[in-house]
Amino acid sequence: MRLSHYFLPVMKDTPAEAQIASHRLMLRAGLVKQQSAGIYTWLPLGLRVLKKIETIVREEQDRSGAIEILMPTMQAADLWRESGRYEDYGAEMLRIVDRHERDLLFGPTAEEVVTDVLRTFVKSYRDLPLNLYNIQWKFRDEIRPRFGVMRGREFLMKDAYSFDVDQAGAQRAYNRMFVAYLNTFARLGLKAIPMQADPGPIGGDLSHEFIILAETGESQVFCDRDLVDLPPPGRDIDFAGDLQPIVDQRTAYYAATEEKHDAGEFERRVPEKRRLSARGIEVGHIFYFGEKYSKPMNATVTGPDGQARPIHGGSYGIGVSRLVGAVIEASHDEAGIIWPEAIAPFQVAVLNLKAGDATTDAAAETAYTALTRAGRDPLYDDTDARPGAKFSTMDLIGVPWQLIIGPKGLEKGVVELKERRTGAREELSLEAALTKLGAA
Ligand code: 5CA
Numbered sequence: 001m002r003l004s005h006y007f008l009p010v011m012k013d014t015p016a017e018a019q020i021a022s023h024r025l026m027l028r029a030g031l032v033k034q035q036s037a038g039i040y041t042w043l044p045l046g047l048r049v050l051k052k053i054e055t056i057v058r059e060e061q062d063r064s065g066a067i068e069i070l071m072p073t074m075q076a077a078d079l080w081r082e083s084g085r086y087e088d089y090g091a092e093m094l095r096i097v098d099r100h101e102r103d104l105l106f107g108p109t110a111e112e113v114v115t116d117v118l119r120t121f122v123k124s125y126r127d128l129p130l131n132l133y134n135i136q137w138k139f140r141d142e143i144r145p146r147f148g149v150m151r152g153r154e155f156l157m158k159d160a161y162s163f164d165v166d167q168a169g170a171q172r173a174y175n176r177m178f179v180a181y182l183n184t185f186a187r188l189g190l191k192a193i194p195m196q197a198d199p200g201p202i203g204g205d206l207s208h209e210f211i212i213l214a215e216t217g218e219s220q221v222f223c224d225r226d227l228v229d230l231p232p233p234g235r236d237i238d239f240a241g242d243l244q245p246i247v248d249q250r251t252a253y254y255a256a257t258e259e260k261h262d263a264g265e266f267e268r269r270v271p272e273k274r275r276l277s278a279r280g281i282e283v284g285h286i287f288y289f290g291e292k293y294s295k296p297m298n299a300t301v302t303g304p305d306g307q308a309r310p311i312h313g314g315s316y317g318i319g320v321s322r323l324v325g326a327v328i329e330a331s332h333d334e335a336g337i338i339w340p341e342a343i344a345p346f347q348v349a350v351l352n353l354k355a356g357d358a359t360t361d362a363a364a365e366t367a368y369t370a371l372t373r374a375g376r377d378p379l380y381d382d383t384d385a386r387p388g389a390k391f392s393t394m395d396l397i398g399v400p401w402q403l404i405i406g407p408k409g410l411e412k413g414v415v416e417l418k419e420r421r422t423g424a425r426e427e428l429s430l431e432a433a434l435t436k437l438g439a440a
Pocket of ligand 1: 286317
């Protein structure tokens with residue numbers, strides 16, 4: 001992408017309304033623009049990151065055996081009347097009346113819709129287990145939308161729903177999501193800690209939140225420090241196999257959100273120096289709720305004995321748009337964002353320090369072409385802005401590598417390669433730089 005042809009509306013000044021680093025940086029780096037409280041336009045750079053996160057989430061859902069569908073944002077109130085949640089959900093639900101005076105709502109979650117899909121098509125235990133997921137916009141009329149995309153009103157969620165004949169099957173489905181989540185967050189460069197949590201309006205009695213430690217997090221959490229650094233299960237996990245040992249290994253440690261915290265138990269079970277009490281960001285939340293939706297909505301399957309029985313369900317959410325903010329919260333410095341390579345909007349920035357100078361232009365074009373051909377997704381700053389401004393923009397938007405090309409260096413036969421994360425700079429020939437960037 002040539003910057004001269006791109007839309008990158010960066011801001012010099014720190015926006016006054018933003019209280020935390022990720023929100024400030026998302027506005028300054030031109031990732032999003034607020035349209036109304038908690039409602040955003042995703043600008044090109046932000047959209048690239050959002051899509052990359054979405055792709056990783058999707059790949060790990062698919063790997064675990066979940067199957068993608070796409071449910072509507074607008075849902076019929078009648079379905080929610082069947083489950084009994086239409087009244088219960090309260091003011092967070094945005095209720096809409098259509099021209100025929102029918103009650104609709106903008107879905108804050110999709111247990112009812114997916115249960116309706118299931119009961120329509122699935123009649124026998126032989127058709128289970130199933131896990132259907134979608135990545136779709138949700139709306140919750142949050143009383144206090146804040147921190148940018150972290151607590152939005154309109155936000156992108158991955159929500160998966162598992163269906164099994166019995167509780168043992170549902171536990172296996174829960175375990176698959178538990179393990180898939182550990183791998184997903186690790187791929188995003190995050191350390192997400194599973195913690196016992198309150199199921200809230202989704203319901204049920206088994207629930208874990210996946211929490212990233214961050215001072216600006218909205219949740220107070222308590223856990224054993226030894227849990228924080230456990231490595232992820234990894235790609236070779238057999239999702240058809242027994243995942244209980246992996247889940248047991250994690251859940252053996254004390255880890256709870258404030259609502260589930262028991263100070264006495266914490267002190268009994270965790271030696272003082274391992275007790276961690278911190279703030280955290282909830283990036284995922286999984287629930288087992290059994291027959292909570294299937295029973296009132298009459299979603300049953302016949303078992304081997306010919307008897308109809310309600311399906312056992314669970315649901316599994318990831319805050320896809322929240323993750324953009326959460327990653328920045330976990331990875332930034334004074335100068336701006338530091339994207340992990342897996343989700344960086346561009347892999348390499350090429351900085352032409354003297355656009356219009358024939359030699360510099362030629363070298364920068366060579367680099368840009370080679371990087372593009374190699375699939376390294378470069379952003380080429382071919383504008384005539386001052387070098388200082390170019391450096392600060394690239395630091396702000398957090399592209400992992402900066403290839404800096406200027407007339408003085410070229411006279412000596414060198415360019416400069418800067419790694420955003422460490423700030424380390426290296427002078428080397430253009431060819432050597434391209435080799436290092438995988439584009440020679
Ligand atoms: N149906 C279940 C699981 S599919 C559900 O809705 N769970 S949830 O309420 O916990 O939401 C799932 C995830 O969405 C949360 O873990 C969080 O990461 C994200 N999320 C929830 N509310 C917001 C919000 N207002 N803004 C941004 N992300 C949110």
